[in-house]
Amino acid sequence: MPTKPTGTLYRGKTGMWSWVLHRITGVAIFFFLLVHTLDTALVRLDPAAYNEVIATYKTPIIGLAELGLVAAILFHALNGVRIILIDFWRKGTKYQNLMFWIVIGLAILIFAGFAPRHLANVFSHLPVGK
Amino acid sequence: MVTIETPRSPRTRKSANREKWAWLFMRASGVVLIVLIFGHLFVNLFLGEGIKAIDFAFVAGKWANPFWQVWDTLMLWLALIHGTNGMRTLVNDYSEREGIRKFLNASLWTVCILLIVLGTLVTTTFDPCPDTSVVDALPQFCK
Ligand code: HEM
Numbered sequence: 001m002p003t004k005p006t007g008t009l010y011r012g013k014t015g016m017w018s019w020v021l022h023r024i025t026g027v028a029i030f031f032f033l034l035v036h037t038l039d040t041a042l043v044r045l046d047p048a049a050y051n052e053v054i055a056t057y058k059t060p061i062i063g064l065a066e067l068g069l070v071a072a073i074l075f076h077a078l079n080g081v082r083i084i085l086i087d088f089w090r091k092g093t094k095y096q097n098l099m100f101w102i103v104i105g106l107a108i109l110i111f112a113g114f115a116p117r118h119l120a121n122v123f124s125h126l127p128v129g130k
Numbered sequence: 131m132v133t134i135e136t137p138r139s140p141r142t143r144k145s146a147n148r149e150k151w152a153w154l155f156m157r158a159s160g161v162v163l164i165v166l167i168f169g170h171l172f173v174n175l176f177l178g179e180g181i182k183a184i185d186f187a188f189v190a191g192k193w194a195n196p197f198w199q200v201w202d203t204l205m206l207w208l209a210l211i212h213g214t215n216g217m218r219t220l221v222n223d224y225s226e227r228e229g230i231r232k233f234l235n236a237s238l239w240t241v242c243i244l245l246i247v248l249g250t251l252v253t254t255t256f257d258p259c260p261d262t263s264v265v266d267a268l269p270q271f272c273k
C-alpha cells in the first residue's frame with residue numbers, strides 16, 4: 001500500500017502553496033502587462049487620449065486594484081528569488097520553507113511601506129472638477 | 131494527448147536543450163526584472179505624488195532621457211518574453227489536446243511579438259513635444 005507522502009517539496013505544504021501563488025500572480029501580472037503596454041502606447045498617438053485613459057488608473061476602484069497588483073508583483077518577484085535559490089544554492093531545498101516565510105514577511109513589510117502612501121495619493125485625488 | 135514515457139524523459143533531444151535555455155532565461159530575466167520593475171514602481175508610484183502625477187507630461191519628461199527609454203524598452207522585452215514563456219508552461223500543463231496546445235502557444239507568441247514591436251516603436255520613436263491641438267497636455271519644456 002502506498003504510504004502517505006509527507007515532507008515533499010510540492011505536496012500540501014508551503015512548497016505547494018508557494019507554487020500555486022506564484023502561478024496565479026504570474027498570470028495576473030501577464031494580463032495586466034498586455035493592457036499596460038497598450039494603454040502606454042497611446043502616448044505615441046495622442047497626448048490627450050493618453051491622459052484620459054490614465055485618469056482611470058487614479059479612480060478609487062482601480063487605485064485599490066493597483067494595491068493588489070503591487071502585492072502580486074511583490075510576492076512573485078520575491079518568491080522568484082526563492083525559486084532561484086532552491087535551484088542554485090546548495091542549501092536551497094533545506095531552507096525552502098524558511099525562505100517562504102521570509103518572502104511573505106518581506107512582501108508584507110514592503111507592502112506596508114507602499115500602501116498608505118498610494119492610498120493617500122488615490123484618495124486625495126478624487127476627480128472633482130478639473 | 132501527449133504521453134511522456136517517464137516524466138523525466140524529454141520529448142526530443144533538441145527540445146530538451148531548448149527547454150534548458152528557456153528555464154535558464156526565466157531565472158536570468160527574473161533577476162534583471164526585479165531591478166527594472168521595482169525601480170519602475172518606485173519612481174512612478176512611490177516618489178512624488180505617485181499615480182496622481184502620471185500623465186503625458188510625466189511620461190514625456192521621463193522619455194526625454196535616453197536612460198529611461200533604455201530602461202523601459204528592456205523592461206518591455208524581458209517582461210513580455212518572461213511572461214509569455216511562463217504562460218507557455220501553463221498551456222503545456224493544462225491543455226489536453228495537442229492541436230489546442232499548439233494553437234494557444236502560437237497565439238501567445240504572436241501577441242508577445244506584436245506587443246514588443248508596438249512597445250519598442252513607441253519608446254524609440256517617441257516625441258515629447260508632438261504637434262497637437264491640446265497644448266495643455268504637453269510638458270512644461272515644450273511651451
Ligand atoms: C519581478 C521579477 C520577476 C521574477 C524574479 C520572476 C521569477 C520567476 C521565476 C523564477 C519563475 C519560475 C520559472 C520556472 O519555474 O521554470 C517565474 C515564472 C513565471 N513568471 Fe515570473 N518573475 C518576475 C516577473 C514576472 C512578470 C513581470 C511576469 C508577467 C508578465 C511574470 C510571469 C510569470 C509566469 C506566467 C510564470 C509561470 C508560472 C508557472 O510556471 O507556474 N513574472 N517567474
